[in-house]
Amino acid sequence: MAEERPGAWFGFGFCGFGQELGSGRGHQVHSPSPLRAGVDVCRVSASWSYTAFVTRGGRVELSGSASGAAGGCRDAWASEGLLLVLRAGPGPEALLQAWAPDSALRGEPLWAHNVVPEAVEEDDPGGEAQIGRLPLLPCARAYVSPRPPFYRPLAPELRARQLELGAEHALLLDAAGQVFSWGGGRHGQLGHGTLEAELEPRLLEALQGLTMAEVAAGGWHSVCVSETGDIYIWGWNESGQLALPTRNLAEDGETVAREATGLNEDGSQVKRTGRVEDGAPAPFIAVQPFPALLDLPLGSDAVKVSCGSRHTAVVTRTGELYTWGWGKYGQLGHEDTTSLDWPRRVEYFVDKQLQVKAVTCGPWNTYVYAVEKGKS
Numbered sequence: 001m002a003e004e005r006p007g008a009w010f011g012f013g014f015c016g017f018g019q020e021l022g023s024g025r026g027h028q029v030h031s032p033s034p035l036r037a038g039v040d041v042c043r044v045s046a047s048w049s050y051t052a053f054v055t056r057g058g059r060v061e062l063s064g065s066a067s068g069a070a071g072g073c074r075d076a077w078a079s080e081g082l083l084l085v086l087r088a089g090p091g092p093e094a095l096l097q098a099w100a101p102d103s104a105l106r107g108e109p110l111w112a113h114n115v116v117p118e119a120v121e122e123d124d125p126g127g128e129a130q131i132g133r134l135p136l137l138p139c140a141r142a143y144v145s146p147r148p149p150f151y152r153p154l155a156p157e158l159r160a161r162q163l164e165l166g167a168e169h170a171l172l173l174d175a176a177g178q179v180f181s182w183g184g185g186r187h188g189q190l191g192h193g194t195l196e197a198e199l200e201p202r203l204l205e206a207l208q209g210l211t212m213a214e215v216a217a218g219g220w221h222s223v224c225v226s227e228t229g230d231i232y233i234w235g236w237n238e239s240g241q242l243a244l245p246t247r248n249l250a251e252d253g254e255t256v257a258r259e260a261t262g263l264n265e266d267g268s269q270v271k272r273t274g275r276v277e278d279g280a281p282a283p284f285i286a287v288q289p290f291p292a293l294l295d296l297p298l299g300s301d302a303v304k305v306s307c308g309s310r311h312t313a314v315v316t317r318t319g320e321l322y323t324w325g326w327g328k329y330g331q332l333g334h335e336d337t338t339s340l341d342w343p344r345r346v347e348y349f350v351d352k353q354l355q356v357k358a359v360t361c362g363p364w365n366t367y368v369y370a371v372e373k374g375k376s
Helices: 247-251 347-351
Strands: 007-014 028-034 041-046 050-055 060-064 068-070 073-078 083-088 094-099 111-115 142-144 151-153 160-165 169-174 179-183 198-203 212-217 221-226 231-236 259-263 269-277 280-294 302-307 311-316 321-325 340-345 354-361 365-372
Touching (some): 028 347, 041 073, 041 354, 050 073, 060 073, 142 160, 160 212, 169 212, 212 302, 221 302, 221 311, 247 280, 311 354, 347 354
Parallel strands (some): 302 354
Antiparallel strands (some): 007 028, 041 050, 050 060, 060 068, 083 094, 142 151, 160 169, 169 179, 179 198, 212 221, 231 280, 269 280, 302 311, 311 321, 321 340, 354 365
16 A cells, blocks of 8 residues: 555634644635644644644644643543543553643543553544544543543444534444434434433434444534545534525625524424515525535535534545635635635645645634645
8 A cells, every 4th residue: 555645634714723724824724734743643632722733753732721741641532621631551451631721731630541552443534543532432431521520321222433513413433324412402403303302322323324434423413424525514504504595694784674594394494584586485484403515616516524612624526625604714715704605625735735634623623634745
């Protein structure tokens, strides 16, 4: 097998707390900018006010409202209330530590727990092995929540492969490619067709029979990518993060003469305004409580997905990056602060002849790993 070409990480969006976003100055970066330590980074986890970088050498470095560094680390996961660090232990064991973000990784952690990885699979960005990304524990039998109780066991029959946390909900992808969701559902982010909460993981029946490869949880929306490259998306569409028509972006300051609220056949909430075309009301999707199939331009297949608070980013099989949703801080990477309710390709990587391999969204920013395109 040919050796992977060396790549680098890029960042764009909100950096109001001084978190690393390349060479950007001020509070925001509107276009992808190389990270100063991007060549050595193999994993990025971004919270609102700080970012955790894990290097190939096993070092965790914090940037932003939290600072500090520590060695001997396999993984890290950043949230505003809790910083998780997975440290190498004796043999196959690993030590999970939970730190206060402002501790600078000094002194004693808030708590620690020994875990044994269940299996190791080869994964991308830095050529590192994937042992079940945090907040899912390597044993795949539990996960960590930023709110008490911090340690939360999972039913063994779930056989978790990936777990992602939104602001109020959780998504789990199992070994068979099925998706489960639970937590708050008031914005339709669970995908069960209602706005009700679920206390325990519940299978997404709408996706049964389809094998999923990745899941991503935004603040109040959800996305998954199938093994064949299809995108399914549901939840809150306030800023166009579902790539469905949203009134907030369509009105453009115009006064709405009349509004009525109803439901589509699939149960999604529709708001119809007095602005019409050919005499027909224009439908806007506020909440999509069932998974909706989303087509990318040119029929592109997706392979990677990540969500911010109210924006979405997808990597295609050919290494292009598409983003949409809330863009106030430049987190869409289109050299402006425009919000979009349709997928738009980030031209920076095309112009620089870079092939995108991975994307990780913070709440208000975006990090991308890309390599130089090889000659065919």
